[in-house]
Amino acid sequence: xxxxxxxxxxxxDEAPKKILSPMLALSAKxxxxxxxxxxxxxxxxxxEFQKCAxxxxxxxPAKTNEDRYFKLGASYYxxxxxxSALKNGMPKAEESAFYFLRIFRPLQKKLKVSxxxxxxxxxxxxxxxxxxxxxxESELQSAGKKTVNSTGAVPSAN
Amino acid sequence: xxxxxxxxxxxxxxxxxxxxxxxxxxSGNGPVGYQSVRIVAFNDVHGNLDPLDxxxxxxxxxxGVPAGVTVNTGGIAYMGAVVNNLRSAVPNSVVVAxxxxxxxxxxxSNIAHDxxxxxxxxxxxxxxxxxxxxxxxxxxxxxxxxxxxxxxxSTCYPASGNFGVVGVDTCLMAGKTFSGxxxxxxxxxxxxxxxxxxxxPAAYVKKFxxxxxxxxxxxxxxxxTFKDTPSEVNPTGVAGLTFGDxxxxxxxxxxxxxxxxxxxxVVLIHQGGFTTSTVxxxxxxxxxxxxxxxxxxxLSDNVDVVVSGHTHTDYICKKPVKSGKLxxxxxxxxxxxxxxxxxxxxxxxxxxxxVNGFNTPVINPATSYSATAPAYPNGITAVTxxxxxxxxxxxxxxxxxxxxxxxxxxxxxxxxxxxPPPGCTTNNxxxxxxxxxxxxxxxxxxxxxxxxxxxxxxxxAKPGQISFIQSGGVRTNLAxxxxxxxxxxxxxxxxxxxxxxxxxxxxxxxxxxxxxVLEQQWEAPNNTAFYAPNGVGEILMPSAGFTYxxxxxxxxxxxxxxxxxxxxxxxxxxxxxxxxxxxxxxxxSTFLAAGGDNFPGFTAGxxxxxxxxxxxxxxxxxxxxxxxxxAYSPLPANRVTKLDQNGNACATGTWNGCxxx
Numbered sequence: 089x090x091x092x093x094x095x096x097x098x099x100x101d102e103a104p105k106k107i108l109s110p111m112l113a114l115s116a117k118x119x120x121x122x123x124x125x126x127x128x129x130x131x132x133x134x135x136e137f138q139k140c141a142x143x144x145x146x147x148x149p150a151k152t153n154e155d156r157y158f159k160l161g162a163s164y165y166x167x168x169x170x171x172s173a174l175k176n177g178m179p180k181a182e183e184s185a186f187y188f189l190r191i192f193r194p195l196q197k198k199l200k201v202s203x204x205x206x207x208x209x210x211x212x213x214x215x216x217x218x219x220x221x222x223x224x225e226s227e228l229q230s231a232g233k234k235t236v237n238s239t240g241a242v243p244s245a246n
Numbered sequence: 247x248x249x250x251x252x253x254x255x256x257x258x259x260x261x262x263x264x265x266x267x268x269x270x271x272x273s274g275n276g277p278v279g280y281q282s283v284r285i286v287a288f289n290d291v292h293g294n295l296d297p298l299d300x301x302x303x304x305x306x307x308x309x310g311v312p313a314g315v316t317v318n319t320g321g322i323a324y325m326g327a328v329v330n331n332l333r334s335a336v337p338n339s340v341v342v343a344x345x346x347x348x349x350x351x352x353x354x355s356n357i358a359h360d361x362x363x364x365x366x367x368x369x370x371x372x373x374x375x376x377x378x379x380x381x382x383x384x385x386x387x388x389x390x391x392x393x394x395x396x397x398x399x400s401t402c403y404p405a406s407g408n409f410g411v412v413g414v415d416t417c418l419m420a421g422k423t424f425s426g427x428x429x430x431x432x433x434x435x436x437x438x439x440x441x442x443x444x445x446x447p448a449a450y451v452k453k454f455x456x457x458x459x460x461x462x463x464x465x466x467x468x469x470x471t472f473k474d475t476p477s478e479v480n481p482t483g484v485a486g487l488t489f490g491d492x493x494x495x496x497x498x499x500x501x502x503x504x505x506x507x508x509x510x511x512v513v514l515i516h517q518g519g520f521t522t523s524t525v526x527x528x529x530x531x532x533x534x535x536x537x538x539x540x541x542x543x544x545l546s547d548n549v550d551v552v553v554s555g556h557t558h559t560d561y562i563c564k565k566p567v568k569s570g571k572l573x574x575x576x577x578x579x580x581x582x583x584x585x586x587x588x589x590x591x592x593x594x595x596x597x598x599x600x601v602n603g604f605n606t607p608v609i610n611p612a613t614s615y616s617a618t619a620p621a622y623p624n625g626i627t628a629v630t631x632x633x634x635x636x637x638x639x640x641x642x643x644x645x646x647x648x649x650x651x652x653x654x655x656x657x658x659x660x661x662x663x664x665x666p667p668p669g670c671t672t673n674n675x676x677x678x679x680x681x682x683x684x685x686x687x688x689x690x691x692x693x694x695x696x697x698x699x700x701x702x703x704x705x706x707a708k709p710g711q712i713s714f715i716q717s718g719g720v721r722t723n724l725a726x727x728x729x730x731x732x733x734x735x736x737x738x739x740x741x742x743x744x745x746x747x748x749x750x751x752x753x754x755x756x757x758x759x760x761x762x763v764l765e766q767q768w769e770a771p772n773n774t775a776f777y778a779p780n781g782v783g784e785i786l787m788p789s790a791g792f793t794y795x796x797x798x799x800x801x802x803x804x805x806x807x808x809x810x811x812x813x814x815x816x817x818x819x820x821x822x823x824x825x826x827x828x829x830x831x832x833x834x835s836t837f838l839a840a841g842g843d844n845f846p847g848f849t850a851g852x853x854x855x856x857x858x859x860x861x862x863x864x865x866x867x868x869x870x871x872x873x874x875x876x877a878y879s880p881l882p883a884n885r886v887t888k889l890d891q892n893g894n895a896c897a898t899g900t901w902n903g904c905x906x907x
Contacts, residue, residue: 136840175305176579212522212532219313220524
């Protein structure tokens with residue numbers, strides 16, 4: 089018998105939407121754009137999704153502050169989508185999640201955006217999401233783990 | 247009433263699994279005639295029998311641990327146990343599926359034409375299922391064989407080549423039979439174009455008993471797959487079939503069911519969505535999106551529940567149909583990693599009064615049926631697998647090993663990949679020391695030839711002209727099974743050379759786009775993603791007839807789009823120069839078509855038409871080389887020419903010591 093405690097998460101659909109700053113609204117817009125471009129590719133594994141999102145993100149400009157907030161939203165979305173797939177054991181989702189974590193986390197810190205402010209740019213339970221983020225960040229900091237290759241290239245599936 | 251009491255207790259127990267933490271209304275409080283019904287659902291099993299058939303972990307919830315906990319999940323014998331647990335907690339239940347039960351299956355099920363999966367899902371008690379796109383992978387005739395004719399008469403896989411051997415790769419049930427699925431496939435939107443009839447019934451009705459064992463609620467099930475299925479399967483698999491609009495098919499069938507007096511309408515659809523939740527079992531449905539949304543938005547009020555699939559994730563949602571009525575939309579995950587329970591309650595008129603759904607992860611104690619259990623945190627307990635299903639899965643695994651020993655063809659010599667040169671260390675740069683990915687190889691050329699052949703012929707509307715396979719897609723040498731030549735090789739040996747089970751696709755590309763892709767072999771980041779001490783890049787190997795030259799005097803590692811190693815004038819198809827503006831039909835894997843292995847140039851391909859699997863292409867190719875007298879001879883790997891530092895051609899097989907890397 090499986091004994092699981094199912095915690096009751098607050099429904100993002102029902103909860104009042106947090107008013108986003110104009111800059112974080114750009115991040116939210118980027119997440120929707122990324123979803124439209126790449127989400128369908130998260131299917132048999134995360135490889136095609138990662139290719140799609142990484143190529144899109146790589147082409148995004150980062151000259152202005154607006155650019156950087158947009159890129160933050162795009163890479164945060166890609167991390168979240170990968171992490172969401174990871175909960176179901178999607179092959180290569182872990183690699184994809186760490187790949188995008190390494191992109192969005194430095195940018196987030198550079199822009200001085202807190203986890204609590206960034207989270208509402210995409211619907212969902214922030215308690216579990218931020219907790220998962222911190223777990224992954226800790227794993228990333230563990231020596232020798234979860235690295236992409238030294239060129240920064242997308243790891244190969246084959 | 248004395249019979250009612252234990253039933254209500256059972257229902258209350260079932261409801262408590264969900265309600266103990268979340269609160270909410272109870273199910274199962276209707277009068278005797280309409281006691282609750284539990285629908286136990288899963289989707290996208292894809293022939294996964296063993297816990298290690300796919301990535302074997304999931305992130306599940308645990309009180310006090312908001313990030314969730316990573317545990318081992320999956321395995322059909324464990325899933326069977328979860329199904330049994332969910333069913334035993336209630337008096338009325340039915341097991342349903344939302345498609346892709348078979349197809350794109352791991353080796354054990356695949357080699358036996360998914361008969362093992364059918365047998366085990368029969369044992370689990372699956373009663374009704376929609377078709378999914380992968381049910382059409384091998385065509386309608388094979389799907390009809392899988393369904394069976396309902397009479398229990400055995401129908402083996404038709405004998406062809408090395409397949410269709412009774413007791414080896416087909417008719418593996420007791421007594422060397424295969425009587426088909428005991429569940430009913432539904433296909434409300436899949437019509438035989440010639441007859442105008444659906445290929446399977448649109449709906450299935452199940453009448454449940456009340457507490458007295460007589461008239462209880464009646465539930466109607468409608469099954470279908472997504473309209474765009476033909477774009478995602480082998481064209482020959484859906485020839486002669488028309489896939490109609492999903493909402494139209496559902497609404498028509500639902501109206502019919504309602505007119506027949508069913509109390510609830512449940513849709514089983516192989517289409518789905520995504521949420522942003524990060525822990526399995528979420529019931530709040532954040533950020534729900536995907537192709538199922540426009541279907542939901544056009545459904546009539548007759549629908550009460552939508553059991554979905556295809557997107558390989560989990561959710562329990564409440565979403566509006568056309569009128570604004572909220573219906574429950576579920577998905578359990580995939581690859582046997584989770585099971586959905588949906589409790590339907592009815593009021594005293596027989597109308598649906600409540601729908602409560604929850605997902606249960608299939609937590610296994612180990613990564614194989616015999617491994618030692620890991621220590622999970624308090625609050626998480628693994629399920630005990632159904633012993634008979636463990637036996638069945640293990641038996642099929644043994645049978646598949648035997649079937650894998652079937653001879654597929656003959657060789658005059660070993661067909662090689664290129665081993666790394668001396669000094670190549672066992673790290674990522676040398677691909678774990680198993681291959682040198684920087685040179686054209688006979689095994690790569692053979693793979694490309696088989697893929698091109700599979701997308702040619704009269705049945706293909708736009709036959710392929712050129713095929714490419716990346717060196718990363720070819721994993722090992724192909725050798726005879728007895729070490730002698732000419733000698734036979736087995737299916738398992740062939741499978742190991744191309745183990746990714748990629749689907750093939752033909753796309754239109756211009757000559758200019760082909761050159762762009764070829765340059766990406768040495769452009770960044772492929773120039774350093776994989777290399778050997780004397781080689782650079784990841785090579786694309788072409789099919790016979792396509793030739794070109796690359797110049798090692800030109801620099802590797804140029805930014806994308808700026809490489810200049812391919813000698814444009816050298817690109818030829820059957821001796822005719824490739825024209826930059828002319829369109830060619832190029833056959834590749836869907837992996838490459840998506841830009842895999844740093845070949846984004848392939849994403850420029852247009853008018854894609856999917857074919858079958860790479861391994862099937864190889865098997866088919868060797869139909870012409872299946873005797874000692876017709877043995878296949880490895881080709882010299884001379885379709886690509888490398889120029890050294892003086893502009894002279896390097897001899898075939900000497901690239902690593904010739905010219906610049």
